[in-house]
Structure formats: structure tokens, C-alpha cells
Amino acid sequence: MHDQAISWHAAWPAPRLSARRNPDRFIAITAWLGAIAVTTVFFWIVVDLIRLGGAQLTPAFITNAPTSAGRAGGIGSVLVSTALILGVCLAVSAPLGIATAILLAEFTREGNRYCTAIRRSLDTLAGVPSIVFGLFGYAFFCVYLRMGFSILSGGLTLACMVLPILTRTAEQGLRSVPDEYRYAAAAVGMTRTQTLRQLLLPAAMPGLVAGVVLGVGRALAETAALLYTSGYADRMPSSLADSGRSLSIHIYDLAMNVPGGEPNAYATALVLVGLLIAINATAVWLGERWTHRKLSTA
Amino acid sequence: MSRSRTDRWLLVGLRASGAVTGAVVLLVIAFLLIESWPASRHVGLSRWITDPSWYPTSSAADGRFNLVPMLWGTLAAAGIAVALATPLALLSAVFCRFYAPPTIARFYRRMIQLLAGIPSVVYGLWGLTALVPLIQHFRPPGTSLLAGAAVLTLMILPTIALLADAALANVPGDHLRAAAAAGLSRPGTIRGVVFPAARAGIFTGILLGTGRAIGETMAVLMVCGNIVQTPTSLFDPIRTLTANIALEMAYAMGDHRSALFVSGLALMAIVIALVAMADRIGRGYAYA
Known part of the structure; x- marks a missing residue:
């Protein structure tokens, strides 16, 4: 990938011509202008988020319950609901996704019909729009399985949604472990279960963690799939059968249905974006540390 | 490979998990089909296109079920967004790989990754409070096809830019050296x-x-105004198929509810076809 590290500036010293007669100059200027335009919009969004949301963002905002439909008060109960929804989602999708990844990467040959079918169905699932997941979750979990608008329904709907990305990333993680590990394990007579537990899973940990984190990120950002599965209730949930709104739904509701809700919508958006960035960063770091420790003591 | 008993149980467990994972998509399709069955039977095939308007009711006989204006809304917003985002994204990729100094390229790529990670509801909030008032200043009401297309452009720009950037990075260095040598x-x-x-x-x-x-x-639900009409100008409020589902599921009953599942099924078919095409193309070439 870095093979192409030719110095472009040295390879092609720009001849001094006007931009109109020199295509290189013309593309250079257009590319810089395009990049500057995108950067400007990026900072416009970031500055708006901080300017309009930063003032409300106090420790009390994080812990207090929302009052007056969210206009005042904080997001305490919303954070708890969000965490519960994510918990349900991960409790189901992480074991399923990682087990499927192990099956696809370690226990089958290329071209196995069963695995091709699983892979194809995951590819299809990855393309389903989130509102369609919402329709499915409503029809299946809320109505057919009689879970109603609840944290359980929302979490399970999200679990279906994040399965493809979680499985695929975990599979890539396992595939990136060199085959020498497997040969060595087989040579010393380890069973496949032992090989998996003591060698492959620790070695593939960054990939597995990355898969789970990408799944969490996708679930945390999701709104449309939750509208008709976890519902709108903004009170503190007392069980998984209660309806509870996620941070994303809180933002939507404040922006669209609550006049004067915008300041708190922005503050909540700031929390959500901050969480997404923080989760991503810590997971990358954790994955790296974990591999070092496991491999050096194994 | 030794065949211990734990190994056998492990394989059984893994196969079962795989089966559940693979079955999810079948379950999704099955439930969409079951739920959309009443409307497909009562409304038929042609009325989705020929009915005079969209006034759905719980029994198909009294309602009007024309999905075409919302289909146009979806296609117009997505089409404009793709037309705007593609050149910008390609410029971004070319900028990163060939024109920007390395530090700036690294910063720029990081920024695009951050843009890709911003949730759609935050784009919607920003569009509603920053873009819509701006558009309203020139042409009321502000919530419009233009606002939707602009927000969508921002949302898909990172997707296209990151994939194009990765594709450019995968072009073998030999090609480039040969080109320079020639x-x-x-x-x-x-x-x-x-x-x-x-x-x-x-x-x-x-x-x-x-x-x-x-x-x-x-994002489109929040900035497009959600009026069911075929857009004739950039400043018209529109409603997309997705927004329609989100808006009407709250109270839809009977055939109306079922009609929403029909539109969901149609959306799913379109998007899956696109993803399958992307997959096919990606597999056929060397430097995807």
C-alpha cells in the first residue's frame, strides 16, 4: 500500500503555465478547492455542535432525568435506556457473530455450500435499510413475539442489524492470524478447541474487538430501526420489558416534536458523537494491548 | 487434526450459530412478505401507480395508494446527492493520494472518517437548524428537496471518498513508476x-x-418537509418512501399498514440490488 511512495512533487515539477493551459495545475487547484470546501463544512458542523450544545453540557445534564418533554433537565434516563438497548444487542449479536466468524474462518473450506449460503445471507442483510429493520422488528419482536415497545425488542432488532458487520470484521481478524500458528498447534497435538481458545482467539483479539466496536458504533448511531421497536418513553426504565428511548431518538424527538428543544438536542448530539469517538479510540487501544499481553504470556 | 469430543461439540455449536445467523435474513424477508400480503392482494398491482393520490385507509377499497410521488422524491434526493457527492469524493481521493502533502493528507483522511461516523440523526438535526433556515431565507419554506439532497450529499461523500481512496491506494506502485518512466x-x-x-x-x-x-x-425525514408531491423544483418540500414509513407507522392500520410494508419491501429490493451489483463489480477486478 505504501509501495507507491514516489514523491509526486519531485516526479512532476509543475511547469510554469497558466492554470487554463496546464491540466496539472488545473486539477491541483480544483482538488485543493474541493478539499477546502469539504473541510469547511466539516468545521461548520463541529462548531455548531459545540457552540449550540456545549453550554448545556454540564455534569447535571448527564445525570438528571429529562423534564418538560426534554426541554429542561438532562438525559440520565435516556443514557440508561441506551446502555440497556446496547447491552441486549451485544449479548445476542456478539456470541452469534463471533461463533459464525469462527465457523467461516476456521472450520470450513473455501466454496463450502453451507458457508457460501451464510455469507450470502449476511451480505444481503448488510444491505437492508434501517427503517426496514424497524418494520421487521415491529412485526416480529413487538407484535408476533408479544414483546411490545420495549428495550428488549429494540436491542434484538439492532442485534439483527449489526450481525453482518460484526461477523465480517471478526472473520477478517481470524483470517489475519498466520497459518504457522495452526500448523504449530496441530504439530504439538493440541485439539482444535484448545488451539482456538489458547492461540487463535487471543491472536485475533484486535479483530474481534474491532468487530464488536463497529457493531456498537452502528447500533449507537441508529435511530430509524428503534422508532417502532424500543419506543419513545423518556422515564427511567425499570426492566427490559419497558419502553425506553435511545440518545438518537431523544435527539430526533427534541428536534422535531418539541418546540424549544433544540439546545438540549444539540447537547445530546454532542454526547452521542463524543461517545462514538471515545468508544472507537479506546477499542483500538484495548485491542492492541490485549494481543501483546496474551501472546507474551501464552 | 485430532478429533476430540470437545471438538465435535464445538463444531455442532458453531454450525448452530451459523444457522441462526443465516436465518435472520430469511426471517426478515418472510415477515415483510407476510405483512405486505393483505395490501398486495387488496390493492393489486396497478393501483400503486395509477391511483390519483396517497390517501391510504385501513381498507383498500376506500383509500388511494399512489406511491409514485414519494418514489420520485426518493430518486430525486438520492440522485442529486450522488451527482454532487461523486465528483467531490473523487476529488478528495485524488487530493489525498496525489496532491496533498502527507501530513495534510493524513489529517484530511481522518476528518473524512469522522464525517463517516456522524449518526444520521445528527446530520438531520444540523440540516434542520443550519441549512433549512438558510434556504428559507432565499426561498420559503426551507424544508425542501434541496435541503434533503444537501444533507444526503454530506452523508454519502465519506462512503464514496473512503472507498475511492482505498482503491487508489491499491493501484500497484509499478503502474505508477511505469507511467512516470513513460x-x-x-x-x-x-x-x-x-x-x-x-x-x-x-x-x-x-x-x-x-x-x-x-x-x-x-436525515431526510427531518429536513425535507414531508409533503407528498412530485417535486417540480429544488425548493419544493418532498416526502421520501423511507420518511413515509417512519411517519405513518405510528397510526397505520389494516391495509394502510400493510401498504407501508409493501413500500419497505420495494426499498429493500432496490438497495439489495445495488449492494449485489457493487459486490459483483468488486469481486471481478484486481484492485478493488
């Missing part, structure tokens, strides 16, 4: 060598971006 200029190399070699990855990015634009709900 005396090709930088733009000549980009147009004649890099883009042809990376076209599979670029097309994949564009198709996935299109799929994302068509399937997006929250």
Missing part, C-alpha cells in the same frame, strides 16, 4: 492509469453510496 504527466497518469485500474473500487463506492442515500430515513 513520461506521462501527473493528470495523464491519474486519468490514463490510476482511474482505469481503480474503477472497480470507485464504482463499488458509488453504488454503496447510492444505496445509503436511498435507504436513509432520519
Whole structure:
């Protein structure tokens, strides 16, 4: 990938011509202008988020319950609901996704019909729009399985949604472990279960963690799939059968249905974006540390 | 490989998990089909296109079920977004790989990744409070096709840019050195060598971006105004198919509810076709 590290500036010293007669100059200027335009919009969004949301963002905002439909008060109960929804989602999708990844990467040959079918169905699932997941979750979990608008329904709907990305990333993680590990394990007579537990899973940990984190990120950002599965209730949930709104739904509701809700919508958006960035960063770091420790003591 | 008893149980467990994972998509399709069955039977095939308007009722006989204006809304918003985002994204990728100094390229790529991670509801909030008032200033009411297309452009730009950037990075260095040795200029190399070699990855990015634009709900729901009409200008409020589902599921009953599942099924078919096409293209070429 870095093979192409030719110095472009040295390879092609720009001849001094006007931009109109020199295509290189013309593309250079257009590319810089395009990049500057995108950067400007990026900072416009970031500055708006901080300017309009930063003032409300106090420790009390994080812990207090929302009052007056969210206009005042904080997001305490919303954070708890969000965490519960994510918990349900991960409790189901992480074991399923990682087990499927192990099956696809370690226990089958290329071209196995069963695995091709699983892979194809995951590819299809990855393309389903989130509102369609919402329709499915409503029809299946809320109505057919009689879970109603609840944290359980929302979490399970999200679990279906994040399965493809979680499985695929975990599979890539396992595939990136060199085959020498497997040969060595087989040579010393380890069973496949032992090989998996003591060698492959620790070695593939960054990939597995990355898969789970990408799944969490996708679930945390999701709104449309939750509208008709976890519902709108903004009170503190007392069980998984209660309806509870996620941070994303809180933002939507404040922006669209609550006049004067915008300041708190922005503050909540700031929390959500901050969480997404923080989760991503810590997971990358954790994955790296974990591999070092496991491999050096194994 | 030794065949211990734990190994056998492990394999059984893994196969079972795989089966559950694979079955999810069948379950999704099955439930969409079951739920959309009443409306497909009562409304028939042609009325989705020929009915005079969209006034759905719980029994198909009294309602009007024309989905075409919302289909136009979806296609117009997504089409404009793809038309705007594609050149910008390609410029971004070319900028990163060939024109920007390394530190700036690294910063720029990081920024695009951050843009890709912003949730759609936050784009919607920002569009509603920053873009809509701006558009309203020139042409009321502000919530419009233009606002939706602009927000969608921002949302799919990172998808296309990151995939194009990765595709450009995968073009073998030998190609570039050969081009330099043959005396090709930088733009000549980009147009004649890099883009042809990376076209599979670029097309994949564009198709996935299109799929994302068509399937997006929250952002368009928040900035488009949600009036059911075929757009005739950029400043008309529109309602997309996705927004329609999100708006009407709250109270829809009977055939009306079932009609929403029909539109969901149609959306899913469109987006899956796009993703499948992207997959096919990505697999066929070397440097995707």
C-alpha cells in the first residue's frame, strides 16, 4: 500500500503555465478547492455542535432525568435506556457473530455450500435499510413475539442489524492470524478447541474487538430501526420489558416534536458523537494491548 | 487434526450459530412478505401507480395508494446527492493520494472518517437548524428537496471518498513508476492509469453510496418537509418512501399498514440490488 511512495512533487515539477493551459495545475487547484470546501463544512458542523450544545453540557445534564418533554433537565434516563438497548444487542449479536466468524474462518473450506449460503445471507442483510429493520422488528419482536415497545425488542432488532458487520470484521481478524500458528498447534497435538481458545482467539483479539466496536458504533448511531421497536418513553426504565428511548431518538424527538428543544438536542448530539469517538479510540487501544499481553504470556 | 469430543461439540455449536445467523435474513424477508400480503392482494398491482393520490385507509377499497410521488422524491434526493457527492469524493481521493502533502493528507483522511461516523440523526438535526433556515431565507419554506439532497450529499461523500481512496491506494506502485518512466504527466497518469485500474473500487463506492442515500430515513425525514408531491423544483418540500414509513407507522392500520410494508419491501429490493451489483463489480477486478 505504501509501495507507491514516489514523491509526486519531485516526479512532476509543475511547469510554469497558466492554470487554463496546464491540466496539472488545473486539477491541483480544483482538488485543493474541493478539499477546502469539504473541510469547511466539516468545521461548520463541529462548531455548531459545540457552540449550540456545549453550554448545556454540564455534569447535571448527564445525570438528571429529562423534564418538560426534554426541554429542561438532562438525559440520565435516556443514557440508561441506551446502555440497556446496547447491552441486549451485544449479548445476542456478539456470541452469534463471533461463533459464525469462527465457523467461516476456521472450520470450513473455501466454496463450502453451507458457508457460501451464510455469507450470502449476511451480505444481503448488510444491505437492508434501517427503517426496514424497524418494520421487521415491529412485526416480529413487538407484535408476533408479544414483546411490545420495549428495550428488549429494540436491542434484538439492532442485534439483527449489526450481525453482518460484526461477523465480517471478526472473520477478517481470524483470517489475519498466520497459518504457522495452526500448523504449530496441530504439530504439538493440541485439539482444535484448545488451539482456538489458547492461540487463535487471543491472536485475533484486535479483530474481534474491532468487530464488536463497529457493531456498537452502528447500533449507537441508529435511530430509524428503534422508532417502532424500543419506543419513545423518556422515564427511567425499570426492566427490559419497558419502553425506553435511545440518545438518537431523544435527539430526533427534541428536534422535531418539541418546540424549544433544540439546545438540549444539540447537547445530546454532542454526547452521542463524543461517545462514538471515545468508544472507537479506546477499542483500538484495548485491542492492541490485549494481543501483546496474551501472546507474551501464552 | 485430532478429533476430540470437545471438538465435535464445538463444531455442532458453531454450525448452530451459523444457522441462526443465516436465518435472520430469511426471517426478515418472510415477515415483510407476510405483512405486505393483505395490501398486495387488496390493492393489486396497478393501483400503486395509477391511483390519483396517497390517501391510504385501513381498507383498500376506500383509500388511494399512489406511491409514485414519494418514489420520485426518493430518486430525486438520492440522485442529486450522488451527482454532487461523486465528483467531490473523487476529488478528495485524488487530493489525498496525489496532491496533498502527507501530513495534510493524513489529517484530511481522518476528518473524512469522522464525517463517516456522524449518526444520521445528527446530520438531520444540523440540516434542520443550519441549512433549512438558510434556504428559507432565499426561498420559503426551507424544508425542501434541496435541503434533503444537501444533507444526503454530506452523508454519502465519506462512503464514496473512503472507498475511492482505498482503491487508489491499491493501484500497484509499478503502474505508477511505469507511467512516470513513460513520461506521462501527473493528470495523464491519474486519468490514463490510476482511474482505469481503480474503477472497480470507485464504482463499488458509488453504488454503496447510492444505496445509503436511498435507504436513509432520519436525515431526510427531518429536513425535507414531508409533503407528498412530485417535486417540480429544488425548493419544493418532498416526502421520501423511507420518511413515509417512519411517519405513518405510528397510526397505520389494516391495509394502510400493510401498504407501508409493501413500500419497505420495494426499498429493500432496490438497495439489495445495488449492494449485489457493487459486490459483483468488486469481486471481478484486481484492485478493488
